[in-house]
Amino acid sequence: xxxxxxxxxxxxxxxxxxxxxxxxxxxxxxxxxxxxxxxxxxxxxxxxxxxxxxxxxxxxxxxxxxxxxxxxxxxxxxxxxxxxxxxxxxxxxxxxxxxxxxxxxxxxxxxxxxxxxxxxxxxxxxxxxxxxxxxxxxxxxxxxxxxxxxxxxxxxxxxxxxxxxxxxxxxx
Numbered sequence: 001x002x003x004x005x006x007x008x009x010x011x012x013x014x015x016x017x018x019x020x021x022x023x024x025x026x027x028x029x030x031x032x033x034x035x036x037x038x039x040x041x042x043x044x045x046x047x048x049x050x051x052x053x054x055x056x057x058x059x060x061x062x063x064x065x066x067x068x069x070x071x072x073x074x075x076x077x078x079x080x081x082x083x084x085x086x087x088x089x090x091x092x093x094x095x096x097x098x099x100x101x102x103x104x105x106x107x108x109x110x111x112x113x114x115x116x117x118x119x120x121x122x123x124x125x126x127x128x129x130x131x132x133x134x135x136x137x138x139x140x141x142x143x144x145x146x147x148x149x150x151x152x153x154x155x156x157x158x159x160x161x162x163x164x165x166x167x168x169x170x171x172x
Contacts, residue, residue, distance in 0.1 A: 003033040005054035007042050007074065016059070019082065046073040059083060061099035067106045076108040084117050085137065091120035104128040113137040 006027055010016040017036070024034040035045060042056075055076040060083065062070075071077055081098055088094050095117065099107070109131045112118045118134040125132060 002053070003031060005033045005035070007046070007054060007056045008034060008036045009039050009042050009056075009058045010036060011038070016082065043070070046070060049073045061103050061107070063100050064103050064106065067103055071106060077106055078109045078111065079107055080111040080135070081113075082137065084113060086114060088117070091117050092124050095120050095124050099125075109133060111135045 006024075008020045008024065010020055020036050024036060027034050035042060037045070039058075046056075052073055052075060054074045055078055056070055056074045057078045057080050059081050060079060067077060079099070081095070083098065084091065084094055095112075104125060105128065107128065110121055110125065110128075111133050112121045113135060114137070115134065118132060121132045
């Protein structure tokens, strides 16, 4: 049986890498193959493919010609928008700005965080031929107790960097 392949795009930001690593952990446990990389690296990988398979997951929209080029090599174009957050003040406006006009019909699934983002997505994209799904927020999921080990090393690195020139004085 062929494995399902997922292509996860990241910008060069630790906040995206860590949450995608968490997502990859669960996908690999389900027997999926995961490629994580920059937009350019993943696009180069896709150009070398001989068949049309897998899911391409990105955090926002792309212009139509770019989506069509990618869709020649993949089965599903998915948006998992981590930029829309609980701190968003106008979900409808922000969600609308995250998807290029005219590209909606090429998006196979749109994953939104929480109820407010979900409701705004359903309202904004009501004419889109896609599936809007309410999910968690990968960046925040990292803070859950069972995943604290993933952040512990980074926290220790930051503490060392911040306090490297400080003299610690014990209080009595």
